[in-house]
Amino acid sequence: MFKSKRYDDETLKHLQKVQIMMLKDFVKICEENKIMYFLIGGSLLGAVRHGGFIPWDDDIDVIMYRRDFERLDNIMQNKKNDKYGIFNVLNEKNYHHTWPQFILKGTAFIDWWGDQVDYTPNIYIDIFIMDNIPENKIKRFIHRWISFTLNQMVIYSIIKYKNESKIKEIIQQIAHYILKIIPISSMTLKKRCIKTYRKYENIECNEYCDFPSMHFMPIYESKDFLPPKKAKFEDIEVNIPNDYDKILTRLYNDYMELPPEEKRFRPAPEKIDFGKY
Secondary structure, eight states: OOOOOBOOHHHHHHHHHHHHHHHHHHHHHHHHTTOOOEEOHHHHHHHHHHSSSOTTOOOOEEEEEHHHHHHHHHHHHHSOOSSEEEEOTTTSTTOOOSSOEEEETTOEEEOTTGGGSSSOOOEEEEEEEEEEEOSSHHHHHHHHHHHHHHHHHHHHHHOOOOOSSHHHHHHHHHHHHHHHHSSOOHHHHHHHHHHHHTTTTTSOOSEEEOTTOTTTSOEEEHHHHSSOEEEEETTEEEEEOTTHHHHHHHHHSSTTSOOOGGGOOOBOOSEEEOTTO
16 A cells, blocks of 8 residues: 555644543443453554554554454444444445454544545554464465455455555556456455354364454464453553563564664554544
8 A cells, every 4th residue: 555644743642642542441341341352463562662652653453352352343233332333344335444443433534545435434443353263274274365365355346456566556456446347246245254254263273363464364372362461551551462472573573673763654544533532
């Protein structure tokens, strides 16, 4: 994806403040309903290395077991909540991510693809989901690659991509136009994709995969996460994986080393609206 707009300091600090509010409320919902969650990705790195946000980060990432997300989704869909909601791949027609988001109603976080969908993307917390994955290496290979392919098809069926690499952009846009022509809806692809993610849901497994992750479908063991540890994230205490060192090393190698100064930024969205917050 090609994005070059930068945050000004005031907007980024405001966004981080709003997301801390969201995280507090998210944690409260999870704790009140005995739902397990963990920080992951850049948020986990921020908790361990900075005691909160990576100074230039603009979002919060959590991860859950599938069973815990289903309980959270059920609560959010069936209990009236004027402040928060869940964007789920199966409940928003043009939502193109195959991971859910915990969203703040009455706000806007409109990225470069915002004019390609018919809803308003909100300020969010990303929720990644761990699904069972088989121990058999052949089954695992097939499962991961079918899941990866379906995930890409869901994205390309909705969004016409931009890319710094013109070759990649051409390939991605060809895929987009092909999927617009063939007689199969994006919702059909979404249902097939999630069904594939959950294929081994009722089979006893010792390992889990976050299929839509940008870190190419990492595989985790239960002992990587349980029992959870507690860590400080800004002014609150949150769950982090038990073996956070193993996870962060896998994701970022020498994760305590800061990146070069020229890489210490996150591209800003095309438009951000904090509403009453």
